[in-house]
Amino acid sequence: MNPSLLTAGSAGDTEGRLARTYAHLLTLWTSGVRDYHSLLSAYLLAHSIFVAVIGLFVSQHPMARVLSIVIALLSVFGILLCLQMAIVLGRFSAQNSLWEWHLRGLEGLPAWPDRKLLSGLRWLRERHEPWSEPGNEPPVFRPAWAFRTHRQWWAHRAVSFPLFFGSVYGLFLVWSLAQAVGPGLP
Incomplete structure (x- = not known):
C-alpha cells in the first residue's frame, strides 16, 4: 500500500481514508476466507460423491471389463478435479x-x-508466544498447537486434501486398469 496515497490532505481526511481503505480490505479478506471455506466444502462433497460412486462400482461382483473402464475414467476425472482443487484453493x-x-x-x-x-x-503465528492484554479475561492468550502447524506445507488444505484424494483416485485407477487388462474378465 502506498502510504503517500493515504496521507495527502488534512489529518481528519487522512484518518477517514485510512479507515475506509482498511474497512474495504478487511471486507475483501473476510469474504475471501469465507469463499475459500465454502469452496473447500464443495470440493470435499464432490470428492466424497466420486469416491462413493467408485466404491459402489468396485463392490459389484462379477466385475465386467466395461465397469473397470468406467472406474478408470472416473478416477482420471477425480485426479483432474484434485488438480483443479489445488489450483483454485491455492489462488x-x-x-x-x-x-x-x-x-x-x-x-x-x-x-x-x-x-x-x-x-x-x-x-502469534510466527512467534508462538503468549499474547498479553491486561484488560481481557483471561489476561493472557496462549496460542494452541494449531498456530504452530498452520503454515506447514502438509497442514495447508490446498495441498493436503488434493494429495489425499489424488492418492485414493490413483489407487482406484491402478486397480481398475489391472482389472481391465487382467485375465478372467468378460
Whole structure:
C-alpha cells in the first residue's frame, strides 16, 4: 500500500481514508476466507460423491471389463478435479494472503489509530508466544498447537486434501486398469 496515497490532505481526511481503505480490505479478506471455506466444502462433497460412486462400482461382483473402464475414467476425472482443487484453493489462499499483507501494511503506518489485529495474528503465528492484554479475561492468550502447524506445507488444505484424494483416485485407477487388462474378465 502506498502510504503517500493515504496521507495527502488534512489529518481528519487522512484518518477517514485510512479507515475506509482498511474497512474495504478487511471486507475483501473476510469474504475471501469465507469463499475459500465454502469452496473447500464443495470440493470435499464432490470428492466424497466420486469416491462413493467408485466404491459402489468396485463392490459389484462379477466385475465386467466395461465397469473397470468406467472406474478408470472416473478416477482420471477425480485426479483432474484434485488438480483443479489445488489450483483454485491455492489462488484463493494467495489472494487472501495479499489482502492480509495490505491490511498489515496499513496497521504499520504511523498514522494508524486502532488496534493492530492482523499484525497481532501474524505475530502469534510466527512467534508462538503468549499474547498479553491486561484488560481481557483471561489476561493472557496462549496460542494452541494449531498456530504452530498452520503454515506447514502438509497442514495447508490446498495441498493436503488434493494429495489425499489424488492418492485414493490413483489407487482406484491402478486397480481398475489391472482389472481391465487382467485375465478372467468378460
